[in-house]
Amino acid sequence: MKNNQNYQYVVGVDLGATKIYAAVIDKKGKILGSTRAKTNAEEGFNQVIDRMFDCIMKAIESCGLTLAEIGAIGVGSPGPLNLVEGTIIETPNLGWKDAPLKSRLEKTLKKPVKVDNDGNVGILGEYAYGAGHGAQHMVGLFVGTGIGGGVIIDGKLLHGFNENAGELGHMILDPNGPLCGCGRKGCLEAFSSRLAIEKQIRIAAINDLSSTTIFKKTKSKYDRISSSILAKSYADNDPAVVEAIDRSATYLGYAAASLLNIFNPEVVVIGGGVVEALGNAYVKTVGKVAVENAFAIASRNVRIVPAELKDDSAVLGASFLAWQAIG
Amino acid sequence: MKNNQNYQYVVGVDLGATKIYAAVIDKKGKILGSTRAKTNAEEGFNQVIDRMFDCIMKAIESCGLTLAEIGAIGVGSPGPLNLVEGTIIETPNLGWKDAPLKSRLEKTLKKPVKVDNDGNVGILGEYAYGAGHGAQHMVGLFVGTGIGGGVIIDGKLLHGFNENAGELGHMILDPNGPLCGCGRKGCLEAFSSRLAIEKQIRIAAINDLSSTTIFKKTKSKYDRISSSILAKSYADNDPAVVEAIDRSATYLGYAAASLLNIFNPEVVVIGGGVVEALGNAYVKTVGKVAVENAFAIASRNVRIVPAELKDDSAVLGASFLAWQAIG
Numbered sequence: 001m002k003n004n005q006n007y008q009y010v011v012g013v014d015l016g017a018t019k020i021y022a023a024v025i026d027k028k029g030k031i032l033g034s035t036r037a038k039t040n041a042e043e044g045f046n047q048v049i050d051r052m053f054d055c056i057m058k059a060i061e062s063c064g065l066t067l068a069e070i071g072a073i074g075v076g077s078p079g080p081l082n083l084v085e086g087t088i089i090e091t092p093n094l095g096w097k098d099a100p101l102k103s104r105l106e107k108t109l110k111k112p113v114k115v116d117n118d119g120n121v122g123i124l125g126e127y128a129y130g131a132g133h134g135a136q137h138m139v140g141l142f143v144g145t146g147i148g149g150g151v152i153i154d155g156k157l158l159h160g161f162n163e164n165a166g167e168l169g170h171m172i173l174d175p176n177g178p179l180c181g182c183g184r185k186g187c188l189e190a191f192s193s194r195l196a197i198e199k200q201i202r203i204a205a206i207n208d209l210s211s212t213t214i215f216k217k218t219k220s221k222y223d224r225i226s227s228s229i230l231a232k233s234y235a236d237n238d239p240a241v242v243e244a245i246d247r248s249a250t251y252l253g254y255a256a257a258s259l260l261n262i263f264n265p266e267v268v269v270i271g272g273g274v275v276e277a278l279g280n281a282y283v284k285t286v287g288k289v290a291v292e293n294a295f296a297i298a299s300r301n302v303r304i305v306p307a308e309l310k311d312d313s314a315v316l317g318a319s320f321l322a323w324q325a326i327g
Numbered sequence: 328m329k330n331n332q333n334y335q336y337v338v339g340v341d342l343g344a345t346k347i348y349a350a351v352i353d354k355k356g357k358i359l360g361s362t363r364a365k366t367n368a369e370e371g372f373n374q375v376i377d378r379m380f381d382c383i384m385k386a387i388e389s390c391g392l393t394l395a396e397i398g399a400i401g402v403g404s405p406g407p408l409n410l411v412e413g414t415i416i417e418t419p420n421l422g423w424k425d426a427p428l429k430s431r432l433e434k435t436l437k438k439p440v441k442v443d444n445d446g447n448v449g450i451l452g453e454y455a456y457g458a459g460h461g462a463q464h465m466v467g468l469f470v471g472t473g474i475g476g477g478v479i480i481d482g483k484l485l486h487g488f489n490e491n492a493g494e495l496g497h498m499i500l501d502p503n504g505p506l507c508g509c510g511r512k513g514c515l516e517a518f519s520s521r522l523a524i525e526k527q528i529r530i531a532a533i534n535d536l537s538s539t540t541i542f543k544k545t546k547s548k549y550d551r552i553s554s555s556i557l558a559k560s561y562a563d564n565d566p567a568v569v570e571a572i573d574r575s576a577t578y579l580g581y582a583a584a585s586l587l588n589i590f591n592p593e594v595v596v597i598g599g600g601v602v603e604a605l606g607n608a609y610v611k612t613v614g615k616v617a618v619e620n621a622f623a624i625a626s627r628n629v630r631i632v633p634a635e636l637k638d639d640s641a642v643l644g645a646s647f648l649a650w651q652a653i654g
Binding site for chain 1 (some may be wrong): 480
């Protein structure tokens with residue numbers, strides 16, 4: 001479904017496990033209006049589609065526009081997805097299977113809809129409007145509860161044969177390393193994710209309770225350690241926290257070194273909740289370790305920089321998809 | 328320099344550190360005639376260009392053709408290269424710097440010349456005419472003295488920003504692992520190359536001389552252990568050799584697992600002197616470890632197969648470049 005009218009706006013939607021975020025965006029990546037709602041995925045796919053529709057319409061109304069003025073809709077969704085059909089093949093986070101995301105939204109909105117998985121869409125946002133702007137070869141690594149990633153080659157997302165390329169969080173950095181959530185050993189995610197950092201701190205505390213005071217900052221010592229609490233303890237020079245975070249950044253640097261040798265990118269964008277909380281020091285460590293461990297020629301002129309778009313990366317990337325749909 | 332005449336033949340040249348191999352090749356990848364000569368790089372770039380010219384002309388004459396019937400020339404060369412200019416930036420193997428390979432050959436031959444680095448050209452050969460034929464997404468890993476690699480995405484070689492992508496031999500598989508020839512620790516090459524296998528066997532022999540009889544097969548125990556001697560001792564179930572080779576295949580499998588997660592390819596081609604000597608058992612181990620350590624969806628339907636073209640991969644890949652030059 002192509003549409004060559006001279007539209008000025010599209011809608012980007014970030015469909016997350018907990019929230020839906022829809023934004024009206026122009027060609028320069030400016031957000032003109034937006035709405036958020038809870039996903040409540042347990043109510044089922046049909047309910048969520050209706051809620052996405054409401055969100056999209058409210059975002060459009062919030063900037064005094066009508067659906068007729070919107071060229072297309074882009075959606076970042078949890079995956080794995082079938083990109084051609086625009087279906088969610090399966091998603092543990094949302095609990096759906098073979099959900100016809102694209103066709104249902106197109107039927108409801110009577111507009112072209114393009115979908116991609118949430119990680120890729122965030123990378124696309126940073127590529128088009130954020131820290132990767134202007135580069136044609138980009139690698140993105142996003143450190144949160146897990147580790148997401150994506151790759152842009154010659155200005156295009158790397159999708160691969162089954163459209164599941166870019167699982168950079170599961171590069172093996174030590175086959176005898178710590179157990180990963182994926183069931184294997186020594187993946188990047190098992191060294192560098194927020195959960196891996198938390199686990200390291202707990203191991204340190206079990207061995208020596210005096211090695212950290214972080215559990216005075218959490219509600220109880222069984223409580224999840226958030227990125228912002230990590231950042232506070234890091235700023236306080238809490239020994240176990242500093243060690244765990246430096247280890248996270250160092251292993252992310254090793255992964256980035258391999259990615260420099262593999263892709264020879266122009267820019268590596270480092271983002272995600274952990275990185276946003278910890279700031280530039282974390283990214284600097286990643287960059288140092290990466291360049292030290294990659295070939296000089298593969299790291300020549302490369303920029304290793306923090307992501308810029310934060311929570312907006314997915315809607316902006318989704319808006320870029322939407323422009324492609326009517327390009 | 329484009330040329331749209333309806334040519335039937337091109338010449339592919341494999342410029343190696345020790346030999347030059349030129350072949351006349353048709354559109355289907357059939358080699359009609361070929362010549363080889365020693366490189367003798369120490370005589371200097373101009374001498375080698377003259378020798379390449381001789382080789383090309385003799386290959387053409389050997390199949391009763393003339394230069395006028397040749398559409399273009401493709402060359403695989405040691406690198407790093409500047410692909411746009413067609414110059415060899417620097418090459419420790421040949422001892423040249425900023426050597427204008429493409430322009431000198433074009434001046435001499437009055438035909439379009441396209442160059443790429445030897446590793447990439449070998450991958451391109453397997454993609455176009457060998458084990459990767461028909462696939463659009465392919466990863467190649469070549470195990471010899473070192474480890475070469477390359478990646479095809481959507482039918483095109485991955486080159487990256489500085490045209491130095493594809494250094495798969497220097498993916499980090501253990502930051503505390505054995506020292507690599509590149510000066511860093513735990514690269515794939517430090518686990519899986521012929522030199523790494525040889526080193527492991529020597530370590531085993533130092534610890535326990537009875538662990539191997541391989542030095543009865545080499546001229547002296549200081550002598551290089553060739554791939555064919557490795558294969559003989561492996562067939563004889565020499566304990567240290569079996570262990571070192573299984574370790575090589577296992578770590579190559581870990582690297583392949585990461586590459587499945589990163590690229591989600593349709594086919595992974597495993598080649599090089601070590602693999603040719605050891606045969607399918609080696610490739611099977613690689614495939615097993617790779618699939619066990621990658622996401623199911625990233626390895627669904629993937630083929631992990633031995634290379635097919637052996638010594639001809641580079642001239643065939645170079646011929647594919649040549650067709651592109653007049654495409």
